[in-house]
Amino acid sequence: MATTELKPDQPAAAAGERSARAESAPKHRGTAHGAPFNLRYLQLGDRAAIAALTVTAAVLSLWNLDGAPSYQDDEGTYTSQAFAVHSGTLAPYTYWYDHPPLGWIQIAALNWLPHLLGLGDGTTIGATRYVISVYFVASALLLYMVARRLTMRIPFAALTTVLFILSPLSLVLGRQIYLDNIGVPWLLLAFYLALSSRNALWHHVGAGICFAIAVLSKETLSIFGPALLLALMYRPKWSNRSFSVVGFLTAGGLLLAFYPLSALLRNELLSGPDHVSLQDALAYQLLNRSGSGTIFDAGSSRAELLSGWLYFDKYLIAAGLVAAVVCLLRRQSRILSIAIASFATPVVLGQGYLPAMYIIGVIPFLALACGSAVDITWSGVERLARRTPVLTRPLRTAFVAVLAASLLLMSVPQWFEQDRTLLTAQTNSNWRSAMTWVQDNVSRSEVVLAPYSMWHDLNSSGWNNSWTMIATEKPDLDKQFDIERPGGWREIRWIIVGPSVTANIDSLGLSRVKTALQNSEEVQRFGEWSVHRVINPPST
Amino acid sequence: MSATLLASALVLIIAVALFAIAVSTLYLNTYAWWDPKTQVRTSYSGLQAREGQSFSLIMPCRNEREEVMRATLAALLAQTHSRKEIIISVGHDDTATVEIAHRLAREFPEFVRVSVDVSERKNKPRQLNKALSLCRNSVVGVFDAESIAAEELLAHIDSVFATKNADVVQGAVQLINYKDTWYSLRNCLEYFTWFRSRLHAHSRQGFIPLGGNTVFIKRELLTAVGGWDGACLAEDCDLGVRLSTLRRKIVVAYSPQLVTREETPDSLSGLIRQRTRWSLGFMQVFAKGDWKALPTRRMRTIAWWTLMQQHFMALAGVCIPIAIAAAIWGNFPLVVTLVTFLPLIPTLVTVAFDVCMLHEFGRDHKFAISWYDYFRLVAGTPLYQMVLAFAALRALFKFVRRDFAWEKTDHSGSHLAYLLPGAAEPARH
Numbered sequence: 001m002a003t004t005e006l007k008p009d010q011p012a013a014a015a016g017e018r019s020a021r022a023e024s025a026p027k028h029r030g031t032a033h034g035a036p037f038n039l040r041y042l043q044l045g046d047r048a049a050i051a052a053l054t055v056t057a058a059v060l061s062l063w064n065l066d067g068a069p070s071y072q073d074d075e076g077t078y079t080s081q082a083f084a085v086h087s088g089t090l091a092p093y094t095y096w097y098d099h100p101p102l103g104w105i106q107i108a109a110l111n112w113l114p115h116l117l118g119l120g121d122g123t124t125i126g127a128t129r130y131v132i133s134v135y136f137v138a139s140a141l142l143l144y145m146v147a148r149r150l151t152m153r154i155p156f157a158a159l160t161t162v163l164f165i166l167s168p169l170s171l172v173l174g175r176q177i178y179l180d181n182i183g184v185p186w187l188l189l190a191f192y193l194a195l196s197s198r199n200a201l202w203h204h205v206g207a208g209i210c211f212a213i214a215v216l217s218k219e220t221l222s223i224f225g226p227a228l229l230l231a232l233m234y235r236p237k238w239s240n241r242s243f244s245v246v247g248f249l250t251a252g253g254l255l256l257a258f259y260p261l262s263a264l265l266r267n268e269l270l271s272g273p274d275h276v277s278l279q280d281a282l283a284y285q286l287l288n289r290s291g292s293g294t295i296f297d298a299g300s301s302r303a304e305l306l307s308g309w310l311y312f313d314k315y316l317i318a319a320g321l322v323a324a325v326v327c328l329l330r331r332q333s334r335i336l337s338i339a340i341a342s343f344a345t346p347v348v349l350g351q352g353y354l355p356a357m358y359i360i361g362v363i364p365f366l367a368l369a370c371g372s373a374v375d376i377t378w379s380g381v382e383r384l385a386r387r388t389p390v391l392t393r394p395l396r397t398a399f400v401a402v403l404a405a406s407l408l409l410m411s412v413p414q415w416f417e418q419d420r421t422l423l424t425a426q427t428n429s430n431w432r433s434a435m436t437w438v439q440d441n442v443s444r445s446e447v448v449l450a451p452y453s454m455w456h457d458l459n460s461s462g463w464n465n466s467w468t469m470i471a472t473e474k475p476d477l478d479k480q481f482d483i484e485r486p487g488g489w490r491e492i493r494w495i496i497v498g499p500s501v502t503a504n505i506d507s508l509g510l511s512r513v514k515t516a517l518q519n520s521e522e523v524q525r526f527g528e529w530s531v532h533r534v535i536n537p538p539s540t
Numbered sequence: 541m542s543a544t545l546l547a548s549a550l551v552l553i554i555a556v557a558l559f560a561i562a563v564s565t566l567y568l569n570t571y572a573w574w575d576p577k578t579q580v581r582t583s584y585s586g587l588q589a590r591e592g593q594s595f596s597l598i599m600p601c602r603n604e605r606e607e608v609m610r611a612t613l614a615a616l617l618a619q620t621h622s623r624k625e626i627i628i629s630v631g632h633d634d635t636a637t638v639e640i641a642h643r644l645a646r647e648f649p650e651f652v653r654v655s656v657d658v659s660e661r662k663n664k665p666r667q668l669n670k671a672l673s674l675c676r677n678s679v680v681g682v683f684d685a686e687s688i689a690a691e692e693l694l695a696h697i698d699s700v701f702a703t704k705n706a707d708v709v710q711g712a713v714q715l716i717n718y719k720d721t722w723y724s725l726r727n728c729l730e731y732f733t734w735f736r737s738r739l740h741a742h743s744r745q746g747f748i749p750l751g752g753n754t755v756f757i758k759r760e761l762l763t764a765v766g767g768w769d770g771a772c773l774a775e776d777c778d779l780g781v782r783l784s785t786l787r788r789k790i791v792v793a794y795s796p797q798l799v800t801r802e803e804t805p806d807s808l809s810g811l812i813r814q815r816t817r818w819s820l821g822f823m824q825v826f827a828k829g830d831w832k833a834l835p836t837r838r839m840r841t842i843a844w845w846t847l848m849q850q851h852f853m854a855l856a857g858v859c860i861p862i863a864i865a866a867a868i869w870g871n872f873p874l875v876v877t878l879v880t881f882l883p884l885i886p887t888l889v890t891v892a893f894d895v896c897m898l899h900e901f902g903r904d905h906k907f908a909i910s911w912y913d914y915f916r917l918v919a920g921t922p923l924y925q926m927v928l929a930f931a932a933l934r935a936l937f938k939f940v941r942r943d944f945a946w947e948k949t950d951h952s953g954s955h956l957a958y959l960l961p962g963a964a965e966p967a968r969h
Contacts, residue, residue, distance in 0.1 A: 246896050
């Protein structure tokens with residue numbers, strides 16, 4: 001089984017011995033360091049680590065939450081969709097099955113609270129970021145729990161979580177209102193349950209349900225399905241295995257089936273002439289959406305995306321990839337290699353559209369792989385030390401020195417700088433000024449085009465009509481525009497232009513917006529934000 | 541507007557109720573597989589070196605064929621346990637069976653005696669009570685006329701009494717003719733889950749509706765509580781309730797080698813009649829209200845939930861077609877419609893686990909289960925549930941009219957409503 005296992009204190013895992021031990025220690029499942037991790041009987045070290053990590057994660061996630069990074073259009077989209085859920089619809093515009101809605105339904109279940117408390121500097125998008133920070137802290141905690149279930153020692157499990165909390169890549173993305181951030185804790189919970197040491201059926205059914213919730217929050221997380229199934233099955237055969245696998249697959253599958261079922265009930269499952277459909281949305285996301293090119297083409301958007309991720313944290317990504325190979329040496333951590341490999345496959349081999357947030361799902365696994373690799377190496381060091389007791393102290397010292405040095409190398413030059421920016425910068429002040437100017441100077445009856453990042457805040461400040469205050473891409477992408485605004489682009493009076501607008505006009509082919517913008521003049525500018533008034537040309 | 545809202549609320553309540561029922565069924569059916577440890581805990585303990593108890597085995601018979609009775613008796617006589625007596629219990633109006641019983645008793649005078657019930661209205665509990673008065677040994681056991689006991693059963697039951705300090709031990713019954721009809725496969729599996737899993741869940745919760753076959757009770761205790769309720773259609777369930785309220789220790793034990801083997805009803809109408817009787821019996825026990833004397837609120841809630849299952853089944857029979865129609869044509873808000881589909885999740889998961897259980901059933905009893913059998917199992921599920929729901933509705937109808945089967949049987953002269961050959965009452969046996 002674990003022939004290449006480095007751990008000296010790994011209990012023998014032969015099937016015969018296992019069944020003989022089943023009576024005396026049925027709770028154990030090849031754990032390396034004492035009793036398996038169980039929330040009900042936490043060791044003192046676990047308690048201390050969990051408390052410290054929770055506080056750290058909460059502080060780092062909440063500090064300057066609304067100051068940086070700058071609000072993105074996607075964040076505004078999910079904020080407005082969450083508020084739409086409050087009023088009984090899935091989106092302020094036509095819901096076109098861009099993503100399964102469970103992610104923003106969860107946001108909607110929570111975001112009324114920070115909104116009520118006036119958090120987020122008075123903006124709804126800012127208040128909604130507080131919901132995400134809850135999910136970030138949950139992810140950090142679950143990451144620690146998964147690390148412990150993967151039989152990592154307490155310090156290395158804590159190290160795993162620290163990597164996750166401090167990595168600028170995860171800290172930047174983990175503050176933003178992305179559906180991936182909603183799905184990740186569910187995914188980690190699924191792994192935690194699948195790795196349960198008790199072989200209990202309900203843990204495995206629970207893992208299936210959590211995984212379905214994760215996928216219904218963000219569909220790209222389904223890439224981790226094979227690794228999860230492996231986490232469930234890759235262990236000595238137990239009496240209820242067929243029940244566990246069947247329960248996992250059916251419970252998860254049936255819950256997932258509610259997504260196409262809801263489309264079917266709205267008569268929007270299959271493509272049709274005058275309605276949106278799940279089929280069309282899937283065809284768009286998987287086939288028709290303009291691809292990101294291959295990673296080997298330096299100018300492609302895939303390569304740009306990768307260098308963007310590497311810009312935020314090349315150390316975690318590189319170390320995680322190397323660690324994924326080391327993880328092959330221990331049975332329990334091989335699922336991490338599988339998870340990272342299945343994540344990387346579409347990045348390396350694919351050419352289709354790759355969303356920027358795709359990386360969010362793999363960050364916990366990169367951190368876990370790093371922690372596991374360190375734990376595996378430590379086991380090797382211990383084994384060496386046991387053979388030659390004279391070397392014990394120097395070996396341990398050397399190991400700690402190398403580990404500390406490499407961490408410092410990572411944290412000081414890049415992490416410290418980027419994290420400091422994140423915790424102190426005010427990147428949303430221009431966004432704020434532009435929004436305030438529009439609120440103060442534009443009539444509530446005039447048609448305004450606004451980027452999604454400020455759309456909901458503007459609309460709820462008096463327009464209260466999604467076809468008077470219009471999100472930038474909707475005149476071109478939502479057919480409802482033709483009905484609501486038969487005059488076409490000429491009915492538009494104001495256009496708010498932010499950093500993403502010109503890029504979106506090109507990438508999404510927003511011809512109406514383009515024409516309106518060409519027939520407009522800039523009346524106000526705040527840094528990279530500007531407000532334009534459309535000059536009505538003589539009608540032809 | 542308010543009418544739509546009211547209809548939506550009603551549909552939601554029904555859907556949530558159905559969901560709760562389906563989840564509880566899922567929980568009970570799969571209890572034994574929740575944890576590998578449960579499998580160990582629910583097995584028989586090892587054999588004791590010395591015999592502790594002596595057994596009086598009652599074999600209630602009515603309109604039985606001789607070869608059937610002979611087979612049952614032979615299995616009881618073949619028990620490895622040495623201290624046993626068998627009392628064949630018959631009714632005086634059933635002269636043919638009385639004759640067979642006496643003939644058998646003459647053949648084995650050392651072990652077998654005959655008890656003839658002379659009460660005017662015939663039913664199983666009265667026959668059992670009459671036989672009880674003849675019992676001489678320390679433990680009374682009941683074996684239906686067409687059930688084949690495993691040879692070492694009594695020896696193991698004796699050990700359970702000794703090691704677990706039990707007052708009552710419920711052994712397992714298994715229907716085995718899964719190939720005969722479309723419903724027999726589901727019927728067999730129903731017994732399998734009942735004895736392998738559900739009864740153990742009940743036992744853990746402290747409330748067990750006992751079965752009427754392969755059940756063993758200390759004679760002193762049984763006499764002290766006045767034996768079986770002669771007016772109850774589910775006399776076995778009723779006894780379980782009364783003993784639970786007295787906090788007597790009831791142990792349920794399972795081992796595939798020690799199950800008592802039986803056959804399913806030989807016709808669909810037989811199955812429906814049997815189920816109606818069983819449902820009606822549960823409703824009777826519920827109405828009797830002995831369960832209200834259970835010591836804790838938790839136990840009372842569980843008892844309520846268990847005894848109400850028959851009502852629920854009737855409710856589900858009415859509600860599911862309505863819910864489907866409402867979901868499709870009702871034009872409710874999407875959320876409401878989606879919620880009406882929620883009960884499908886636990887229901888279909890239960891069916892998926894049924895497939896796993898059928899595999900274990902085949903493995904335990906050395907049957908070669910084919911792909912066609914798995915298909916029959918899944919395809920037969922909706923039909924079988926409809927049969928059960930129909931029987932429950934029929935029982936509810938009879939219950940409201942106070943029409944209890946044996947009275948009707950006595951007057952119409954029909955012999956089928958009570959103690960049919962092989963009419964094992966699933967889930968109670």
